[in-house]
Amino acid sequence: MQAATKAAGSQSAAAAEKSPEASSSKLPNAKISNRNLWQILIGHSALRDPDLIQAEVSACSDRLREGLAHYRAPSAVSEKKLKESNRVKGKKLAFVLAVSKQLHLDQLQSLELFQGFHYDAYRGSIADLKTKLGSKRETQRLLQQITEYYYSERLFVLRCLKHLLGYWQDSRHPYRGAYAACVEEMNKDEESLIKGVWKQYAECAKAEFPSTVQSSMQETSWLLHNLREQCELLEIALLYYKDYVHPPSRLLRTAKLFQVLGFGLHQQSRVGLLPRAEAITTHLSHLCTLILVEAMDLDWIYLSIDSPDQIMEHDLLKDAANFKEMENVILEWGSLQCHTPILLAWAVFKFIAPTKTEIEYTRSLGNRALEGGVFSFLRSLLKSPYFTGDRPVAGVCKRLVHTLLSLVVTAFNEESLGNPANLVSIAATTLTHPLLRLQMWEKGTASGVGLLLASAQTRFPLELAPLLDLLLPLAGDSYSAHKVFQLLQETPFYTERFSTHSLGAYIDLGEQEGEWVLTTPRAVYSDVSQRLGCPPLVLPPGVRGTVMAVEGGVPAICWEVGYSAWELFALETGSVLLYPGIGVDSSSHPLVERMAQVARLVTEILKQDWSLAPHLRPITSQYFAIIQKFSPFPNPPSHLLSACLQCLAVMATNESEETWKKLSQTGFLPYLKSSFTDVKSVAVVPGHFGQLLNVWERPRGIYPISMAMLDLLLSGMPPSNSLATNEQLACIVFVMREMFAGFHKWRYRNALDKEEICHKLLQLCHNVLSQVHNKDKQKNNGRDFVSHFLLHTVGGQAVLSVLSTGVDEVNRMCSSSHRISETSVLHHRPTTAEQTRPSAHTPGTGSSHSVYKAVCGRYLRLQSSPSCRRHSILYPPSRRSTCACRGNPVANEASPGGSDVYVCLLGPGGGCHQGRLRQPASRQL
Numbered sequence: 001m002q003a004a005t006k007a008a009g010s011q012s013a014a015a016a017e018k019s020p021e022a023s024s025s026k027l028p029n030a031k032i033s034n035r036n037l038w039q040i041l042i043g044h045s046a047l048r049d050p051d052l053i054q055a056e057v058s059a060c061s062d063r064l065r066e067g068l069a070h071y072r073a074p075s076a077v078s079e080k081k082l083k084e085s086n087r088v089k090g091k092k093l094a095f096v097l098a099v100s101k102q103l104h105l106d107q108l109q110s111l112e113l114f115q116g117f118h119y120d121a122y123r124g125s126i127a128d129l130k131t132k133l134g135s136k137r138e139t140q141r142l143l144q145q146i147t148e149y150y151y152s153e154r155l156f157v158l159r160c161l162k163h164l165l166g167y168w169q170d171s172r173h174p175y176r177g178a179y180a181a182c183v184e185e186m187n188k189d190e191e192s193l194i195k196g197v198w199k200q201y202a203e204c205a206k207a208e209f210p211s212t213v214q215s216s217m218q219e220t221s222w223l224l225h226n227l228r229e230q231c232e233l234l235e236i237a238l239l240y241y242k243d244y245v246h247p248p249s250r251l252l253r254t255a256k257l258f259q260v261l262g263f264g265l266h267q268q269s270r271v272g273l274l275p276r277a278e279a280i281t282t283h284l285s286h287l288c289t290l291i292l293v294e295a296m297d298l299d300w301i302y303l304s305i306d307s308p309d310q311i312m313e314h315d316l317l318k319d320a321a322n323f324k325e326m327e328n329v330i331l332e333w334g335s336l337q338c339h340t341p342i343l344l345a346w347a348v349f350k351f352i353a354p355t356k357t358e359i360e361y362t363r364s365l366g367n368r369a370l371e372g373g374v375f376s377f378l379r380s381l382l383k384s385p386y387f388t389g390d391r392p393v394a395g396v397c398k399r400l401v402h403t404l405l406s407l408v409v410t411a412f413n414e415e416s417l418g419n420p421a422n423l424v425s426i427a428a429t430t431l432t433h434p435l436l437r438l439q440m441w442e443k444g445t446a447s448g449v450g451l452l453l454a455s456a457q458t459r460f461p462l463e464l465a466p467l468l469d470l471l472l473p474l475a476g477d478s479y480s481a482h483k484v485f486q487l488l489q490e491t492p493f494y495t496e497r498f499s500t501h502s503l504g505a506y507i508d509l510g511e512q513e514g515e516w517v518l519t520t521p522r523a524v525y526s527d528v529s530q531r532l533g534c535p536p537l538v539l540p541p542g543v544r545g546t547v548m549a550v551e552g553g554v555p556a557i558c559w560e561v562g563y564s565a566w567e568l569f570a571l572e573t574g575s576v577l578l579y580p581g582i583g584v585d586s587s588s589h590p591l592v593e594r595m596a597q598v599a600r601l602v603t604e605i606l607k608q609d610w611s612l613a614p615h616l617r618p619i620t621s622q623y624f625a626i627i628q629k630f631s632p633f634p635n636p637p638s639h640l641l642s643a644c645l646q647c648l649a650v651m652a653t654n655e656s657e658e659t660w661k662k663l664s665q666t667g668f669l670p671y672l673k674s675s676f677t678d679v680k681s682v683a684v685v686p687g688h689f690g691q692l693l694n695v696w697e698r699p700r701g702i703y704p705i706s707m708a709m710l711d712l713l714l715s716g717m718p719p720s721n722s723l724a725t726n727e728q729l730a731c732i733v734f735v736m737r738e739m740f741a742g743f744h745k746w747r748y749r750n751a752l753d754k755e756e757i758c759h760k761l762l763q764l765c766h767n768v769l770s771q772v773h774n775k776d777k778q779k780n781n782g783r784d785f786v787s788h789f790l791l792h793t794v795g796g797q798a799v800l801s802v803l804s805t806g807v808d809e810v811n812r813m814c815s816s817s818h819r820i821s822e823t824s825v826l827h828h829r830p831t832t833a834e835q836t837r838p839s840a841h842t843p844g845t846g847s848s849h850s851v852y853k854a855v856c857g858r859y860l861r862l863q864s865s866p867s868c869r870r871h872s873i874l875y876p877p878s879r880r881s882t883c884a885c886r887g888n889p890v891a892n893e894a895s896p897g898g899s900d901v902y903v904c905l906l907g908p909g910g911g912c913h914q915g916r917l918r919q920p921a922s923r924q925l
Contacts, residue, residue, distance in 0.1 A: 032056065033116040034063075034156035041163050041175075054178035057164070058185075064161045065186040065193060067236075068154055068200045068229065071109060074100050078107040091133040095142070102143050102212050103150055117149045144218075151225040158232035165239040166392030187244075194240050198254075201233040205261050220274060227267065227280040231386075234287035235393050238294065242396050246295035248315055248322035255292060255329050263288040263338045279385075285338040286381045290400055292342050298403045301352055302448075305410065311353055340374035341404065348407045366412070375422035378405075382429040395433060402430035406448030414455055420551075424466045427452050431473040437480050458548075461568060462495040462556055468597045472604060481608035484601075485615070488565040494524075494539065498547055498557040507545075516557060518543045525571035532574045534618065537567055569598045570618040577625050592637045599623065599643035606650045613654070623647055628666035631688035636696065638704050645708035652716035657725075660716055664727045670734035672726055676781045679788040684733045693738065701747040703757060706739065710760040717767050724768075724782045732768060732782050735761070741794045744801050758802065765790070 037060055039045045040053065047053060063070050079097070082088060088096060088111060100110040122129065122145075132138035168179040187193040204226055213219050246254075261267075264284025297314065304310040316323050330346050333339035347365035378401055381387065387397040405426055408417065417423060427449045431437050445454035456466035471488070475481040507516045522539045523529075529536035545559040576595050602616055613620070623644040630636045652659040663669055670690060673683035686694075689709060697703045713731055717724070724732065740761045748754045768786045789795040 031063075031112060032060065033120055034153045034160060035116075035120055037160050038156045038163070041160060050175055050178060053175050054181070057175075057178050057182045060160070061182050061185055063157060064164065064182070065196070067158060067161060067196060067233075068204075069196060070157065071154065072106040073104060074106055078109075082107045082111060091130070095133050095139065098139070098143060099146055103147065104210065104212070105150070113146065113150055113153065116153070117146050121145065121149050147218075148221065151221070155225070155228055155232060158229065158236060162232060162236050162239060162393075165236060165243075169243060191244075191250075194237065194244070197233055197236050197240070198257075201230060201237070202257065204230050204233065205264075205267070223274065224276060224280070227277060227284065230264065231280060231283055231287065234284065234291065238287060238291050238396055239392055241291065241294050245315070246297075248319040248326070251292070251295040251316075252322050252326050252329070254295065255326060258288045258292070259329065259333070261288075263336060265336065265338070283384060283386050285336070286384060286386070286397075289338045289341050289381075290397055293345050293400050293404060294396070296345055296349060298345060298349070298400075298407055301349060302403055302407055302410075305352060305407075305447075314353070316349075317353060334368050334372060337372055337374075337377045340369040340372035340377055343372070344369035344374050344408060345404055348404070348411055351411050352407070370418055375418060375426060378426050379422060379429075382426065398430045398433045398436060401426060402433075402436050402449065405430070409449065409451050410447050414451065420452075420455070420466065423452055424456070424469050428469045428473050431470070432476060434477055437474055437476060440474070441480065441483055457491070458493050458558055459495050459550055459556075460491065460493060461565070462497065463550060464594050464597060468601055472597075472601050475601065475604045475608060478608045481605045482612070485566075485605055485609075485612055489615075490562060491565040491568075492560065492562055493558050494561055494563065495548075495550075495556050495558040498555045503557075514547045516545045516547070518545070518559070524568070525575060528571050528575045528578055531578055532571075534570070537563060537571060539563075566616065566619065569595075569602075570622070573598070573619055573622045573626070577622065577629060589637070592640050595626075596637070596640040596643045599640065599647055603643065603647040603650055606647065610650075610654050613651075620647060620651065624662045624666055627663070627668050631666070631668045631692060634695070636692065638692075638696070638702070641692075642704035642708040645705065645712055649708065649712040649715040652712060656716045660725060660727050669727055670730045672730045672733075676726075676729060679781075679785045682733055682785065684730050684737075686734060686738070690734060690738065698746055701749040703748075703753055707753070707756060707760065710735070710757070710764065713764055714760065714767065717764075729782050729785075732764070733785055735764065736786060736789050736795060740765070740789075740798055742798075744798060762802070 036045070037056065040047050040056055047056070057064075079100075082096065083093065092114075096111050096114055097107065099105070099114060100107045103110065103113075105113065118129065124132075132142055164179045164183055167173045167176060168183040170176055173179070207226060209219065209222065213222055258264075264281055264287070267281055267284075296316065300314055301311060304313075311317070316326070327346070330342060334343060343365050347362045347369065350365070351362040381397070382401060387394045405423065409423065414420065414423070431440065431449070440449055440453075444450050445457075453467070453470050456463070456470060460467045471484050475484040503516075503522075508519045509516060518539055518541050520541055523536040524539065526536045539559060539561055543559050543561045545557040547555060547557050550556045572591065573595055576591055579591065598619070602619055606613055606616065606620075626644050627641060630641060648659055648663060664671070666688075668688045670684050670687045673685055676682055689705070692705050693703075697706055709731075713728070713735065716728065739757070743754070743757050743761065746754070765786055768782050771780055771783050790799060
């Protein structure tokens with residue numbers, strides 16, 4: 001069908017060229033719009049064949065290279081061609097000329113824009129359009145609609161280019177070959193692509209209101225569009241410099257440009273108090289900061305931290321003049337919070353680089369960054385919606401922040417960096433990226449972010465949050481989940497509050513100052529272990545401990561003893577059930593919060609590796625009792641209950657019948673009052689869940705328990721050829737009546753909760769309605785009830801409220817670059833083993849496992865010269881050569897564009913300190 005569609009399009013184009021009107025008009029044929037090209041690239045079109053994708057991308061390569069410069073100003077030549085054409089006459093001609101004047105756009109491009117608007121965005125018939133062109137009032141409305149369409153087309157051409165730069169080095173992407181060929185073609189001239197990007201950004205940042213803007217609404221629309229264009233251009237620059245070198249001279253010009261523009265924040269004076277512009281200007285400042293940090297190439301410093309001679313090969317250090325001038329520019333900064341990461345990066349750069357730098361100088365730079373709130377800025381940056389998900393820009397952001405944090409923690413004492421919670425929070429956010437997790441496991445706890453993990457271990461279990469906050473993102477895949485389980489299975493420290501009054505009977509002074517020794521065995525949670533009937537956790541005699549100060553200056557003692565933290569978690573979970581101090585108002589009890597964190601970690605480990613379930617059974621088996629105890633309370637610990645339900649949802653995926661049976665005995669689930677006989681009169685008792693929903697969640701506008709309950713229903717649904725149990729059927733009836741019928745009228749503190757609940761409810765309806773008749777011809781009560789509920793009750797109104805969402809609103813949401821992932825549905829997701837386990841790579845195979853191959857440089861622009869630059873691909877004419885940086889042998893490997901790429905056979909640990917990870921492991925995340 002795709003080939004037929006393509007052929008039909010070619011035939012129609014050929015027929016148009018042969019027609020007398022086309023030949024006499026001398027007008028260019030209609031081109032694919034930028035919006036349609038974007039939909040093709042992200043997989044929202046009928047095109048799937050890579051050859052067809054490559055043909056479309058190649059046809060638009062000139063437009064993508066030009067970017068915003070593709071749109072030209074009006075000219076007399078274009079106007080003459082338009083008026084001489086036989087295809088555009090009368091009212092249509094007058095309207096196209098009006099569009100050209102309104103947008104200050106070339107007349108022929110205005111015609112293309114009008115044709116694209118009619119195809120993509122116009123909601124009406126051709127007859128209606130002709131009627132509107134005859135009305136002055138309707139013509140003004142059409143002009144405003146085409147103006148908005150023109151703004152969107154300008155954004156889409158930038159997003160298409162950004163998409164290519166984001167995935168042209170990703171070997172997992174099915175269209176990587178087409179993307180790579182297009183990027184190499186666009187950038188065949190020295191830095192031609194990025195020069196155009198910087199020129200367009202400077203023009204956008206300094207642009208004034210067009211003379212055609214007449215109303216405040218048009219002014220607001222133009223301002224927001226201008227800010228979005230600046231963001232797209234800076235994101236393109238950020239993605240470009242992840243693969244291409246940022247020369248020191250260009251870095252200096254970029255820094256001065258950002259300084260003049262106030263890192264994007266000076267535009268707030270033009271925007272005024274416009275709320276929608278605040279998030280965009282904040283994003284602009286984030287991008288300016290990230291581009292400058294990327295230009296410093298901190299990855300090079302981090303990889304060469306143990307080799308001072310190799311550090312001196314850094315581009316900035318080799319260019320003394322630009323280095324000194326750049327330093328003078330940076331020393332003038334500090335008044336804005338977005339300056340602080342650059343100050344901190346420069347302080348680390350000067351501290352590690354083997355230059356004549358006074359310690360007080362770097363200390364003053366670091367103190368200025370800390371006083372400016374550098375870590376608070378980095379936390380807000382990572383939480384920005386523009387840097388979430390698996391978009392390439394988000395991956396680059398996490399890599400840059402991760403590298404900066406690793407260098408800071410390695411170079412400076414953790415205690416001198418302020419609140420440790422900020423460091424842990426930043427590290428935990430960056431470790432959500434799978435390749436950064438791998439990097440941390442490989443480097444261990446001796447450097448970088450691993451130092452934070454080692455420090456958190458020394459304070460465990462007295463301070464539980466830092467360790468579990470780091471381990472939760474680290475358990476994000478099967479390999480890492482197993483590593484996290486083993487790490488807690490062999491915990492090396494037990495830290496507790498130190499008091500000679502409580503520990504006097506067990507301890508004695510050691511040989512060194514501040515050291516104590518256990519003289520008698522000490523059992524932890526002995527009373528809980530006796531009531532639960534499990535062995536206690538015993539600290540044996542002879543164990544040595546060191547007195548230390550924890551947060552708040554509280555004295556603590558760290559015992560050097562090996563034990564299983566999972567046994568400790570089982571005992572603490574049992575203490576939540578047995579401790580009499582946790583009563584009706586238990587939501588803020590510290591032990592409850594600790595167990596909620598443990599439940600979230602257990603859930604993530606089981607989700608990634610179910611084979612560990614038997615080892616965690618002493619913990620998970622107590623979650624049923626926790627739900628039974630706390631769900632009747634008027635002020636329950638909602639975070640603990642939702643965490644337990646999420647864990648049970650994972651368990652229900654693998655042990656559905658047993659999980660639902662035990663949960664039904666807690667009184668939490670709704671249940672049928674009588675047997676199910678008629679879909680119209682089925683009666684359900686709400687249970688504790690119904691009470692929590694109506695009495696606790698809805699008045700507060702937060703729904704953690706309800707969303708966890710929906711996850712449990714979705715994960716525990718029987719196969720399509722099986723029937724739901726009575727417990728599941730009662731839950732379906734209750735959820736449909738109490739949630740689906742009125743969720744759109746509820747109060748929400750977070751608007752995203754409404755979207756998530758709606759999605760889960762629709763998915764539940766789909767799962768129930770997808771069940772087919774089983775082989776025993778038994779009646780499917782669940783499907784019958786949902787069908788009747790949607791067709792004959794208020795449930796139908798809820799469906800209509802969802803379906804009534806306008807097409808324009810759907811298109812706006814889909815086109816928003818930060819609301820959806822840029823990774824298309826066609827993007828191949830590697831298996832867990834591919835993501836996590838290192839694998840040998842044979843040159844020439846093109847395997848995605850080449851993330852562990854070191855290369856000389858960063859896979860940047862191709863060069864025909866046999867010389868090896870640090871930031872260039874080796875591309876010598878011979879089939880075998882050497883790496884000029886260290887004289888290492890290199891081997892030939894085919895590049896995406898079909899040319900030869902020569903990669904260094906030795907990684908940083910094998911002698912080539914200029915080696916980099918081959919694929920998206922470090923450079924392109």
